[in-house]
Amino acid sequence: MLGKLIKYDLKYGVRIFIVLHFVLLCACTLGRFFVMERIDFSAPVNTIISALIVFMSVLILLFTAVCFGITALIAVRFYKNLFTDEGYLTWTIPATPTQHLTAKIISGVIWECGNLLLCYLGLWILFSGSNVTTAYAVIAEKVAQSLGGLAISQFGLTCLFYGLLGTIGSVIIIYLCICIGQLFPGHRVMCSIVVYFILTAVTQLLTFAFMFAFNIAPGTTNYALMTEGDATQYLLTAFRISAIMAVLQAIAGYIGVHYIMHKKVNLS
Incomplete structure (x- = not known):
């Protein structure tokens, strides 16, 4: 089935x-x-x-x-x-x-x-x-240096990996917002959209909180002292934090959707 x-x-x-x-x-x-x-x-x-x-x-x-x-x-x-x-x-x-x-x-x-x-x-x-590739060859070495030694293709694949990982959390959050929205007696679609924006804002705040905890957020000491080569490490750390948030989102969202679909479905 x-x-x-x-x-x-x-x-x-x-x-x-x-x-x-x-x-x-x-x-x-x-x-x-x-x-x-x-x-x-x-x-x-x-x-x-x-x-x-x-x-x-x-x-x-x-x-x-x-x-x-x-x-x-x-x-x-x-x-x-x-x-x-x-x-x-x-x-x-x-x-x-x-x-x-x-x-x-x-x-x-x-x-x-x-x-x-x-x-x-x-x-x-x-x-x-x-x-484009001919023009890029002129600046390829400088770009690699700014990316901490990573080739642009490697950096792109890294971004793709974290993007694919994040799809699970994003899909479940969409479902969670719809499930919460259908609990309201009216304007369910609008309520789902509002819930989505609220959860997105909360997630972004938590992500920034993690970044401050790791001392890599804008305004922190490590961020201010970064060189060009450090930019990649900053981005990779940000990706890892986003991946952690995506996993936490997926777990919490799944629990919420699972509960509502078992106990709170409202078709009226």
């Missing part, structure tokens, strides 16, 4: 997922051949920077829109399938609340991981052209 639930969840959003990332990868491919490959990196900095700012702003909006779309897809599927009129049918299926939750977590993590991997693929398409 668990396998069937995961299959139905993935089938629900596959078209949206494909369309969003098809647009993203097409945009990255066009951006590479019609923008990045045509930039003269030997031109004056002011000339290059003005063109790149506009181009990168459009790309950031595109990547943000795709990521938001996948998050919305996960949230809508969870809410509609379990807490709307569709939920009356869903809860009659011979599956336990734990199986429903496990299926939703697995399918959500698959969507988020797939999204992250395809976003990285889009970035690779954009910046792997000969024009």
Whole structure:
């Protein structure tokens, strides 16, 4: 039954997922051949920077829109399938609340991981052209020094690893917010969104508290004394703290969602 639930969840959003990332990868491919490959990196900095700012702003909006779309897809599927009129049918299926939750977590993590991997693929398409790699070769040594000896590819893979690890916590927190929101008698979607912003703010405050505890937050002694090579260690430490927070989020969120789905489901 668990396998069937995961299959139905993935089938629900596959078209949206494909369309969003098809647009993203097409945009990255066009951006590479019609923008990045045509930039003269030997031109004056002011000339290059003005063109790149506009181009990168459009790309950031595109990547943000795709990521938001996948998050919305996960949230809508969870809410509609379990807490709307569709939920009356869903809860009659011979599956336990734990199986429903496990299926939703697995399918959500698959969507988020797939999204992250395809976003990285889009970035690779954009910046792997000969024009960019030739220009980067000139500053590669300085970049490696600023990254504490890490190559840019190694640093990128490290960021990807921590990003993939964080998807579990982010998916479970989305589900927790929806579960809490459905406990209210009205405006459940709005309540879920408010809960999400509150939990996000609390998580950020706790992350900063950990950073201050490790004396690496802005304004602390270690942060002020950092050299270029230390920047990588700062980022890696921040990633590790974020990973710890993601694990704690996942555990606490799972307990909360599990309890609500077993004891507090409200379809009225």
